[in-house]
Amino acid sequence: DLGNGANLIKGSSNKPLNDNQWHNVMISRDTSNLHTVKIDTKITTQITAGARNLDLKSDLYIGGVAKETYKSLPKLVHAKEGFQGCLASVDLNGRLPDLISDALFCNGQIERGCEVALMKADLQGPSTTCQEDSCSNQGVCLQQWDGFSCDCSMTSFSGPLCNDPGTTYIFSKGGGQITYKWPPNDRPSTRADRLAIGFSTVQKEAVLVRVDSS
Numbered sequence: 001d002l003g004n005g006a007n008l009i010k011g012s013s014n015k016p017l018n019d020n021q022w023h024n025v026m027i028s029r030d031t032s033n034l035h036t037v038k039i040d041t042k043i044t045t046q047i048t049a050g051a052r053n054l055d056l057k058s059d060l061y062i063g064g065v066a067k068e069t070y071k072s073l074p075k076l077v078h079a080k081e082g083f084q085g086c087l088a089s090v091d092l093n094g095r096l097p098d099l100i101s102d103a104l105f106c107n108g109q110i111e112r113g114c115e116v117a118l119m120k121a122d123l124q125g126p127s128t129t130c131q132e133d134s135c136s137n138q139g140v141c142l143q144q145w146d147g148f149s150c151d152c153s154m155t156s157f158s159g160p161l162c163n164d165p166g167t168t169y170i171f172s173k174g175g176g177q178i179t180y181k182w183p184p185n186d187r188p189s190t191r192a193d194r195l196a197i198g199f200s201t202v203q204k205e206a207v208l209v210r211v212d213s214s
Contacts, residue, residue, distance in 0.1 A: 008074045009046050011039040018129065018143045022088070062099060063087065064107075075192075078142050078151060082107070086114035136163040156198025166198070 017023050017039070026038040037044045064082030065073070073079075090099060100112060128148060130141035135150035139162030142149045152162040169178075182188070199208060 009035055009037050009044060011037040011044050012042045013039050014042070016129075020085075022086075059104065062090065063110075078140065088114065134161070136161055138162075154194060154196040156196060 011025075023040055024038075026036070028036045030036075033048050035046045035048060070080050087099065090097060100106065100110065130143050130148050134141040134148055135152070137152075137155045137157045139155055139157065140151040142151055150160060150162045152158050152166075155162055156166050158164045158166045195209065197208060
């Protein structure tokens with residue numbers, strides 16, 4: 001974020017990155033505002049318009065962000081907690097900082113030396129990892145350090161594995177309609193909207209959802 005709002009660059013990789021193996025990530029920006037993300041051997045680039053000078057007066061977070069910041073992250077960022085794993089060889093413009101000694105403060109369990117940490121039972125990585133069929137009904141599998149969880153928010157199902165029917169309503173033969181209106185002081189500010197709904201019917205033609213914008 002250079003002051004014009006956050007720009008999201010999604011790296012490309014043909015294999016999972018949560019396989020408990022080492023991966024190399026490089027993020028750079030040149031004078032023409034060309035942003036480059038390199039994950040192992042895969043490179044993604046994006047040119048952004050607007051300001052070119054990065055104001056570094058705020059804090060730099062590594063491994064997570066402040067708790068109150070998670071809710072403002074882009075929707076593609078599913079993480080709601082700090083990084084769990086090992087970091088090595090952090091390079092900031094050619095400088096190799098000491099992540100513990102140079103830090104203003106550290107939160108959580110952070111120790112020096114991955115070789116020792118990986119011997120501990122609670123840091124050996126997840127015993128159960130995300131698979132294609134981990135979550136039902138198009139639920140999104142979220143890898144956790146000790147297993148996984150399912151995000152069912154954009155499905156019509158609920159439960160730990162998105163296989164429990166969500167709240168249901170029946171519309172009788174006479175037809176029905178439910179109308180919602182955003183309160184003036186609580187209208188969301190967004191350029192992208194997503195709607196998920198499940199239905200079951202034998203009717204040939206029907207209106208499921210209508211959205212009007214003033």
